[in-house]
Every structure is written in structure tokens, then in C-alpha cells.
Amino acid sequence: MTIEAHRKTTIMDIAAKANVSPSTVSRVLRGSAEVAEAKRTAVMQAVTELQYRPNIFAQSLASGQSMTIGVLTQNFGSPFYDGILHGILLGLEKTEYWPLFADGRWHPEIELNAFHLLLDRRVDGLIVIGGQLAEETLRTVAQRTPLIVVARRIAALPDNSLYLNNFAGGYNATRYLLDMGHRDIVHITAPNVNPIAIDDIEQRYQGYQQAILDAGLQLDPRLVVEGNLQQQSGVLAVEMLLSRGRPFSAIFTANDQMAFGARLALYRRGIRVPEDVSLVGFDDEAFAPYMVPPLTTMRQPAAEMGQTAAKAVLDLLNKKKPNLPLFEANLVVRESVTRH
Amino acid sequence: MTIEAHRKTTIMDIAAKANVSPSTVSRVLRGSAEVAEAKRTAVMQAVTELQYRPNIFAQSLASGQSMTIGVLTQNFGSPFYDGILHGILLGLEKTEYWPLFADGRWHPEIELNAFHLLLDRRVDGLIVIGGQLAEETLRTVAQRTPLIVVARRIAALPDNSLYLNNFAGGYNATRYLLDMGHRDIVHITAPNVNPIAIDDIEQRYQGYQQAILDAGLQLDPRLVVEGNLQQQSGVLAVEMLLSRGRPFSAIFTANDQMAFGARLALYRRGIRVPEDVSLVGFDDEAFAPYMVPPLTTMRQPAAEMGQTAAKAVLDLLNKKKPNLPLFEANLVVRESVTRH
DNA sequence: CTGTTAGCGCATTCAT
DNA sequence: ATGAATGCGCTAACAG
Secondary structure (H helix, E strand, O other), rough: HHHHHHHOHHHHHHHHHHHHHHHHHHHHHHHOOOHHHHHHHHHHHHHOOOOOOHHHHHHHHHHHOOOOEEEOOOOOOOHHHHHHHHHHHHHOOOOOOOEEEOOOOHHHHHHHHHHHHHHHOOOOEEEOOOOOOOOHHHHHHHHOOOEEEEOOOOOOOOEEEEOOOHHHHHHHHHHHHHHOOOOOOEEEEOOOHHHHHHHHHHHHHHHHHHHHHHHHOOOOHHHEEEEEHHHHHHHHHHHHHHHHOOOOEEEEEEHHHHHHHHHHHHHOOOOOOOOOOOEEEOOOHHHHHHHOOOOOOEOHHHHHHHHHHHHHHHHHOOOOOOOOOOOEEEEOOOOOOOOO | OOOOHHHOOOOHHHHHHHOHHHHHHHHHHHOOOOOOHHHHHHHHHHHHOOOOOOHHHHEEEEEHOOOEEEEEEOOOHHHHHHHHHHHHHHHHHHOOOOOEEEEOOOHHHHHHHHOOOOHHHHHOEEEOOOOOOOOOHHHHHHHOOOOOOOOOOOOOOOOOOEOOHHHHHHHHHHHHHHOOOOOOOEEEEOOOOOOOHHHHHHHHHHHHHHHHHHOOOOOOOEEEEEEEOOOOHHHHHHHHHHOOOOOOOOOOOHHHHHHHHHHHHHOOOOOOOOOOEEEEEEEOOOOHOOOOOOEEEEEEEEEHHHHHHHHHHHHOOOOOOOOOOOOOOEEOOOOOOOOO
């Protein structure tokens, strides 16, 4: 058993079989130059016959390109982020680029590590979804590598970040409840979570406040409760609320998960939804339509954002200025809200 | 460690700076041989000073190893699969291997393509989560590359597949309802979904049947309804069931999503859970504890399976026979079931 | 222990 | 249009 016997087929093998030089093989394979039709087909045939597959490492080493786009996410399984992931996948599907995923797990150290490993793999472009990387770090990288940050606003990189208008989302959700006749509207926010989400959440809160004021009503701090985005905190928030004794007819939560928790707490207290209290969430998680009753919520266009992000990095790779619209969440009306 | 470094510093630069040969640099960097302490530290210092980062492509090309484990999943966002993903991430975390993800999107062609792209990237090992790749294909690859298939039983590869005892899961769920005094137990199954899941689902159904028989009861086809694993099909299943007029006091669904749908349908019909009908799901999705009322369900040890899979490929890489236990789903009791 | 010498497989100049 | 030559950055076999 010689080494030869098991050696992988290389560009040389197919060059020999097709009676051409290795360079010609390379030319037809990557279409980098015109080649006589006869040789062309001879090469292609040899390729299929020998089941040749190029060695990516050799290719990348020689060309300096990896044909990959690094994608840094924060936990496979977060509904919103996964939606973005799908969009990216879709946006890259018909291109020559292949996504390389890394998971920051919402851990600053793990995230930084993953980020570097992506860079070590010499990705040609980079998409960062949310996360907590220092803006400084992102700025530095952006100078050298096409970079798009999704679901996070980087003030210093207006042309590289893509995010949602959370203020409008909070405003519209609240506005809807007002239009339905509600006057005592609770908001469950989440001020002390990780640094990036906090910004979005704060925006939603601001939107809530502005809508109340625009309706000519007064802000009442007793109607605002704090959670941490987890379902359980929605439960606690409602408990807290009820203990305050301030009457209310509707609840708007900063995300769906807390709405789920809130709904459970109301159920345990025997408070009916939507007869006694209306409920509006934010995210439109897969479960929202199947809650009892189905949850009215703000849908974030995650997939569209991901796809736009993918197109944007490709634009950057081609030295074109990418088009980065400001996205908005849309109200999805379901049965958890009634006219008051 | 900053970003600048990823540029052009090569092993030669640091060799020059440390006054040693490139090979010595390589030796200390990868610990492949003993090196005098003095040179060692000189090299290390040069490395940090020049912010050197090895070129992965050159490394892999020269060594023949990529230090990556390919992971083929089927849609980022499926709760069970994501759990496995997390487990794999965890299992690989402290090793020298880095996971390379690909998404088959539940599309046979896309999956096969992704599979090949993973192989093209010369992964040292491979973990396939579910999917529909031909057993033949898997067997061929397994001969050449360490391969573990998770959440799918490959008869021809008993030492490479890792899955759950779904029969026991179905049996235990049904058994629990029987123990609670229920006699007219509905099962919502899903016979016509994709080829791989169908096997698991069928096993759950078999478990249900066996439990009924073991309790000395008769199987009644009118108590079995078919869905397709989606929430919406749970809604339809219950509608169908009610139209049959056959009384029942409990429903066991083949997955949580259909349980969600079923619960919604019951709500719309004014049938109370659990007072009128008890409900048991399968998967323990994140939402289950927050359903109204909280859902009793079978929890699959996804993360453990993923971690075990990761360890198993590493074992294969080290020519050790991996330990592949048969996993089981555990009952998680919540308020959606009452004694009958 | 350590420096020298060859490749790893391919892309890309150069010449022709 | 095409073959020969060079190098991408690193590892490993071979001497010393």
C-alpha cells in the first residue's frame, strides 16, 4: 500500500489525464482566462471521471481569498437572531460565498474569542448579529474587512450597521392600545440586561412614553415594571404590579417572552385575558399565535434584515456602498386585545 | 490582542525577530517537539510583540488537518436541534477543534450540497444531526472520516449513531396518563412528515399503543389522529377529533408544537384544560412551562446528546471506540394533567 | 535540540 | 491560448 495509491486527486492528476498543464486546468476551473474548447471539455471530463474536488486550503492560500463570510451570532436558538440567520443564509445561497458561523453565547469573552477565530479563518466578509463587542474593535476591523452589524446600532459605523427602529415599535404598540380605548397601560421593560439589548429595550420604553404623552395622558411610574426579558420575570412583574394596587386594563411588554410570563401570572390570579386585561408583546415569536388567547405583538422583520445584511457585505466586497434601510416592527393583531 | 495583526506577519518574521529558524517557531507554537527554554520564550515574546496569528490555510495545507469538526444541522431554530447544537458547542469548547456549521434546511438537495461543502473543507470529523442523507452516503463517508449521526438511527452504523428511545418516551407519557386514571386517551401522531422524523414519531406511537395494551385496554382507532408536527395541525386534529364524537379525557401529542395547537383548539371550543381534558406533549420546548396551563411533556436530553456526540467524534479521531448510550426522554409534570 | 530542505495543492505571474 | 516557473505560509522529514 503506497502513499500514491491513496493520494487524493489533485489538479496534476487531472492535468495529466487531460493532456494539458496544471495552469490550464486551473484556468478552466475558475474561468480566469479563455481556453480552447477542446481542452476545456477534456478537462471537465477528467474532473468528473476522477471525481476531483479542489483543495480549499490550497486555493485560499494561493489566492488570498477564503470565499467565506463569517457570521457571529449570540446563541443559536434565540428566535429573533435565528430569523436573521435564515435571512443571511438565503442572501448567500446563490452566491459563491459560504457562511462560517460562530456563536458568542452572550458571553463577552466567548464572543471575542469567536470573533478572532473567524478572523483567523480569513473570512472575506463579516456579519455580526447583536453582541457586545467593543465599538472600537468593530471599527478597527471594519477598516480592513467588509463588516456589517445587524440588530445593533453602531454610532461610529452608520454605513455598516443595520437595525430596527425600536422607538417606533414601542410607540405603535402603545398607540394601538390607546386607540382601543385603554388608558391605564402597563409597560414591562428590562433596563438591566446585557449592554446591547438594553438600548433596544430602552427605545421601546421611550416609544411607550411618547405615545402616552401624545394622547394627552400622564405618565405614571406605578404602571412601569422592570423585568429581564426572561419569561419568569414577566411572572414576577405582574405579581409586583398587582401588589401595587394601581388599576390597569392593558399590558405592553418589551418582548414576547415576558408577555408569556405575564399571561401565566394573570392566569394564576384568575385574571382573564383579554376580558379583564389586554396584552401586547414584541417579537412575534413562533409561539405567539398559539398562546391562549393568541398574542397581539410587534413582528420584527428578522429574515429581511438578515438578507439585507448579506447583500450589504457582498456590496462592500464589491466596493459598492450598501443600501441600509431602517427597519420597523409591524403590529400583528390577535385576540389578546379587546376594545375597552 | 488586537485586530491589526491578522495581516501579514508570518512565521518568518517572528523567526527573524527571535533569532531562530522557522521550524523552531513552528515547534514551539504547536508543541511538536522540545525546544530550549531560552528560544522558547524568545519566540513567544516575538509572537505577542508582532501580534502574530498563524495562517490557517497554510497550516492545514501543510499538516493535512483542518482542526475542524463539521456539524450538519437542519434549520437553525428547531428547538430540539438547537439543544443538540449547544451540547456540541459545549463538548468542543475546551478542545482544539472548532465547529463548522452547515444548514440542510430540511431540503434533501441543500443538505447534500452542504454535506459536500463540509467535506470539501476537509473537516477532520463530522456530526450530522438528523437529516435525510442516504444511509449509503453516510456509510461511505464513515469509512474515511470520523462520523457521528445524532437524533437518527442508522442501522448500518450502530457505532456511529446516537439517538433517543422514542418508544419508551411514548410509553411513559401514556403510562402516566393511565396512572392518573385516564382511560380514553387520544394520540396525535404524524405519519407523513419527512423520512427521518417519521421513524421517531412512529416509535412514540408504538409506545402509546403498547402502554394501552399493557393496561389491559383496547386500542381504538377513533382515538388516533394524524397531524404533521406543525402547530396548526394540532388545531385541525382536535377539530377532527371532536367531530368524531368519541369521548376522551386526555390527549398525548407526538410533539409540543401540536400540543400547542391542540390547546388553542380546545380553548376555542370552550373545553377547559386540564379540568375537561388533560394534555401531554413531547420535547419540552422553552414555551411549555409558560403555556396556560403549563404543559406536561417529555423532555429530550438534547444538550447531553450533543455533548456526547462531540466526545464521540473526538474518540473516533483518537481511534478509540466511542461510548454511545441510548438516551431517554423524561417526563416533566406540570399542571396540564389532572387525576381523572 | 535545531537549522536546512522539501513539499502541501493551487493561482498567477511570466514567457512563449 | 498555454506551459513553465514562482510563491502563498506553514509543517515535517532529514541531517547534523
